[in-house]
Amino acid sequence: MARITKGILGGFSGKVGTIVGANWRGQDIIRSTPKPSSRPPSEKQLLQQSKFKLVISFLQPINSIQKRYFGSGTGSKSRVNMAVSYTINEAVEVVGDVPQLMYNKVLITRGDLAGFQNVSATPQAAQAIVLNWEDNSVQGNANAADKVNAVCYCEELGTFEIFESLGERSFLTAAVTLQSYYAGKTVQVWVYFNNTTETLACNSPYLGTFTIL
Template sequence: MAEIKKGILGGFSGKVGTVVGVNWRGKDIIRSLPKATKRVPSDLQLMQQIKFKKVIDFLQPIRPVLNAYFGSKAGLLSRYNVATSYTLGNAVDMVDDLPVIVMQRVLVSKGDLVGFLLPTIDTVGGNGFQMNWENNSGQGNAKSTDMTNLVCYCEELNSFEVFQNMVSRDVLTADIVLPTYYNGKKVNFWAFLNSQTKAMASTSIYLGEHTVV
């Protein structure tokens, strides 16, 4: 793979002869066409492909959250790539020979900000939920101005709801109302905090699966 330096021809995209031109991370790149192969992937390779697609399909709807708050970039890997790698390696189990996302091992954020102290979440009726926690402002790098976030996922509907920057850490309670199509459905909840400048985030905490009343 080689980078095209801007000259009289500039960059190009698409296939030309035995090479293909692409724009990758703002750079014009040329690379040789992949060699055709008749090699049949092994069962292990096929299963890894299935696992990877399962993880990608799951994480894609919350990609903006992951790109903002999941750890740090690792070389050329984006935060979303790091989150994908983490989920693939830590939150997938095999059940009846099929990959399953293990919700309690999923992370939707990962960072060094001090997280919630004793968080809980309960239904309040009318498809509403209330999250409560204790004030740990001043513990380590925790500040009263850190903002609360909730991520909700219904496996039956394969649907996410994201509530960002709801209230500050020192408010100690946050309310959300889910759309009515969640009524009677089971929903998973994760919570995390981010600094007021959004430069730091806490590692998310799983608050369990709850049925929407």
């Protein structure tokens, strides 16, 4: 591996012949294309591949949220990559050699905006979920106009439902309504605030598993 310091064209990303260019930790580097290995992957490598596949499949539908609201967005690592790394390291457990998500440790968003105070979710008739929280709009960098959002995930169907701008922090309540085919299904629920300029969000609290009425 070599570091590019100066040149007519500067750094590049991608493959040119037998050379691969990339940006690593903020520096432009080049390296030769790795030779394919005939050695079968180890059990540890296979497990890591399974974790990666599980997490990528799970997070892909919500990457539009995480592109905006996961981490600071500084440095060489993208917000989406930070979300993947966090989830693999903090929100996956292995049961009988099979990786599984720990939903209570999953973060949809991660940021420095003041979060919810005593937030709860209650299923209601007609596939509704009512959210309630306490007012903390004068604490830290919170603002009464911060936007409320909710994310629901149904493992059985493998689907996310995303509800953005449900209301404001000062409203202290909001509600979401799922499609009729969610009746009787269980869903995981997370919520998060973002500021009005859409530059900052809070860590998304996990509210639990609920059966939709």
